[in-house]
Amino acid sequence: MSWFTKALxxxxxxxxxxxxxxxxxxxxxIEHLIGNFMLLKGDGGVAFNEFAHFMKHNPVILVGEIVMFIGILLHVIDGLALERKNRSARPIGYATPNKSAVTSWTSKYMGPFGIIILIFLAIHLYDFFRYKYFSPVDNMPGTDISDLASLVYIKFQSLVYVVFYVIAMIVIGFHLNHGFQSAFQTLGLNHAKYTPAIKFIGSLYAILVPLGYALIPVIIYIQNISN
Amino acid sequence: MNLTLKIWRQKNQQDKGGFKDYKISDISPDMSFLEMIDVLNEDLVKKGEDPVHFDHDCREGICGMCSMVINGRPHGPKQAITTCQLHMRSFSDGDTITIEPWRAKAFPVIKDLVVDRTPFERIMQAGGYVSINTGGVPDANAIPIPKNMAEDAMDAAACIGCGACVASCKNASAMLFVSAKVSQLALLPQGMIERKSRVEKMLMQMDAEGFGACTNTGACSAECPKEISLTHIARLNREYYSAKVYSENV
Incomplete structure (x- = not known):
């Protein structure tokens, strides 16, 4: 191994x-959420489709997409490796759990949360790739822009799918609540002035972003049944 | 005070071990926790039974030998003290107290509550030292050290190496211990010579011993009898990255 791979x-x-x-x-x-919010614009999904079309044909975004998939892959591989190492470090557990609430609840279950998110992501990406490459959706009438929005509206008519989506977002919120601030600590960025701010922003982010994601299917579902 | 003790008994490393209940009576609330176990052991010896083995030495909170998980918490229910500084007044008459050894793959049980903490020694041998010249005593003020640096180094040096961090961590990680030892020397001019190789070698040894990785839960710092802060773990991470980037060790 080179010094670089050894270091990592x-x-x-x-x-x-x-x-x-x-x-x-x-x-x-954040970028993904901005796109999703366009579904609520009330224009039948035109803005969303145009945004998706732009993203699909932008070389910078395409490079970003590859980097993101590598990122997800590394996060999953190292996450699983760490979880395995950490679990093996204590073969015999304690008879009495430590009840003092000194650590945040979310920090204890980063691995299990991660696995739930991975399952969600597997289904999400299966859909993404299926419609991107194998069964492309129809174009919007009179354009060369594919009508992804209609597909999303149909998916979110299923209560099971909406509930599953919302639960996944809650789990992502838990994962982010610890992950956000933990990432800074791991980078060695712990400072009397800034760490409290990082923790506050992290908790806020962990509530607002998943809430934003979860609202979209809920609103679409409610709109659909009230129509 | 009358108490029921649920104590982990294990003959040796190979033995499976298990809990055994002991009734103990007429315990003074002013006794220390270890004195309470001394009383139990005298009773066991009188009865011809094997006394409960446990580590202890100074009994004033500075040696780091005592190591028990009491009702799920390393060093018991009080903040910032070792087991030997814990008094029976922290418990109520009639309580059942569960006493277990440190639990970690890297710290195998030797007997009862005694665990093998030599992995810490090996981590120290890997890099927890400084090069100094022998000879006459150097002048006290020859090396200027800012007061705040000396304070930070002293906070890190307060680590007594008891292993409560490993015992409390959900991953049985030794990061708080290693971070205290690395910080203490990285903050002082005397530690500069081995600064880069130290952090690389100590972390490599830590991994080789089978400790887990850090999830930044903060349980270690909360249970540490010397309240070693998580800022030292952040410093350890910085030291590691900087050593990996700048050192000539390929």
Whole structure:
């Protein structure tokens, strides 16, 4: 192994990878959310479709997409490796759990939350690739822009799908609540002045962003049944 | 005070071990926790039974030998003290107290509540030292050290290496211990010679011993009898990245 791969394969190195990929995915969530909000514009999904069309044909975004998939892959691989190492570090557990609530609840279950998110992501990406490459959706009438919005509106008519989506967003919120501030600590950025602000912004982010995502299917579902 | 003790008994490393209940009576609330176990052990010896083995030495909170998980918490229910500084007045008459050894793959049980903490020694041997010249005593003020640096280094050096951080961490990670030892020397001019190789070697040894990685839950710092702060773990991470980028070790 070269010095570089060795540096990233120790436990601190793996955490560095988790931290950097995690922060990148945190940024990606905002970009994705902006796109999703266009579904609520009330124009039958035209804005959303145009945004998706722009993203699909923008070389910068395409490079970003590849970087993102590598990021997800590294985050998952190192996350699973760390979870395995951490679990094996205590083969015999304690008879009495430590009840003192000194650590945040979310920090204890980052691995299990991650696995739930991975399951959600697998279904989400299956849909994404299926419609992107294998069964392209129809274009909007009179344009060369594919009508992804209609597909989304149909998907969100299913209550099971909406509930599953909302639960996944709650889990992402838990994962972000610890992950956001933990990423900075792993990078070595712990400071008396800034750490409280990072923790506050992290918790706020962990509430607002998943809430934004979860609202969209709920609103579409309610609009659909009230029509 | 009358108490029921639920104590982990294990003959040796190979033995599976299990909990055994002991009734103990007429305990003074002013006794220390270890004195309470001394009383139990005298009773066991009188009865011809094997006394409960536990680590202890100074009994004044500075040696880091005592190591028990009491009702799920390393060093018991009080903040910032070791087991030997815990008094029976922290419990109520009639309580059942569960006493377990540190639990970690890297710290195998030797007997009862005694665990093998030599992995910490090996981590220290890997890099927890400084190069100094032998000879006459150097002048006290020859090396200027800012007061705040000395304070930070002293905070890190307060670590007694008891292993409560490993015991409390959900991953049985030794990061708080290693971070205290690395910080203490990285903050002082005397530690500069081995600064880069130290952090690389100590972390490599930490991984080799089978400790888990850090999830930044903060349980270690909360249970640390010396209240070593998580800022040291952040410094350890910075030291590691900087060593990996700047050192000539390929």
């Amino acid at each position: 394969s120790g436990s601190v190195g793996k955490k560095l990878v988790m931290s950097l990929t995690g922060l990148f995915l945190i940024l990606f969530l």
